[in-house]
Amino acid sequence: MNTSADDGSPERAGYRRSAGTPRGEARRRELLDRVTEDLAVNGLVDFSLRRAARAAGTTHKVLLYHFDGVDDLLRQAVLKLRERRTVSAMAAATGGPAGRTLADRVRAMWSMLSGDEPGLRVLDEAIGLAMYDPGRFGWLGREASQLYLPSLVSLCPVDWSDRRKLEVAEMILGALRGFLVESRTSGDAAGIAAGFEALVRALEREEAAAGQDD
Structure with missing residues (x-):
């Protein structure tokens, strides 16, 4: 599993998390579903924020808007x-x-x-x-x-x-x-x-x- 510093966190990268609006929560669930399916198929090896972003069809910046970094995203998917x-x-x-x-x-x-x-x-x-x-x-x-x-x-x-x-x-x-x-x-x-x-x-x-x- 790739847990290098370039995966970032909302605080370090300067992004804010989703405020919990219905639209934001729907988008967060959609992203998590895509990342979860990638994790189910490809496993933990080389899991990273960038790989998750590719699987979700978005950027790592968008993921950092909705999640507190790679560990939080992994926790939610698992x-x-x-x-x-x-x-x-x-x-x-x-x-x-x-x-x-x-x-x-x-x-x-x-x-x-x-x-x-x-x-x-x-x-x-x-x-x-x-x-x-x-x-x-x-x-x-x-x-x-x-x-x-x-x-x-x-x-x-x-x-x-x-x-x-x-x-x-x-x-x-x-x-x-x-x-x-x-x-x-x-x-x-x-x-x-x-x-x-x-x-x-x-x-x-x-x-x-x-x-x-x-």
């Missing part, structure tokens, strides 16, 4: 992709027949998350960037957790305690994130599948134990 991913994952997890177990729901979610649709890979790249430079990009990982955890908590049985829901949601998030990173790095499909089945069995045991505690 958030947009994550929201799409969360909606798709939750639709997969909550669809189907009633009475599905948590393990069933996580299996359906994983089937969607492990695909190779545009936008999925770049979100996994974002976690790698957060690990590479946590001082600048740690928010890529933190914001992912803040977005996904409530959704995972909502998949847990309603009669579980809040603490149990959070603990299990954290386990699911950590495991699935690890599997995704592994799939993008080693490509060990057999090993990932084995690990996922172990996660499913752990969830089945957790549900069985919770039932015995009632």
Whole structure:
């Protein structure tokens, strides 16, 4: 990812941000949509304000009018992709027949998350960037957790305690994130599948134990 100083910021370049008028907000959404689609297709490598401007069909000065520099633009685009991913994952997890177990729901979610649709890979790249430079990009990982955890908590049985829901949601998030990173790095499909089945069995045991505690 190109984060050189020539990407600028509104303060340094002397531009002002959109004032939030309906017309300005509509234009901002249009630009963000175009940049997000470019990010989904081409990933984080060499992402810069100038590349974003080309994708949006405008100039970097116009982008600096609407966004607080390249980091803000990246944050907004990644958030947009994550929201799409969360909606798709939750639709997969909550669809189907009633009475599905948590393990069933996580299996359906994983089937969607492990695909190779545009936008999925770049979100996994974002976690790698957060690990590479946590001082600048740690928010890529933190914001992912803040977005996904409530959704995972909502998949847990309603009669579980809040603490149990959070603990299990954290386990699911950590495991699935690890599997995704592994799939993008080693490509060990057999090993990932084995690990996922172990996660499913752990969830089945957790549900069985919770039932015995009632």
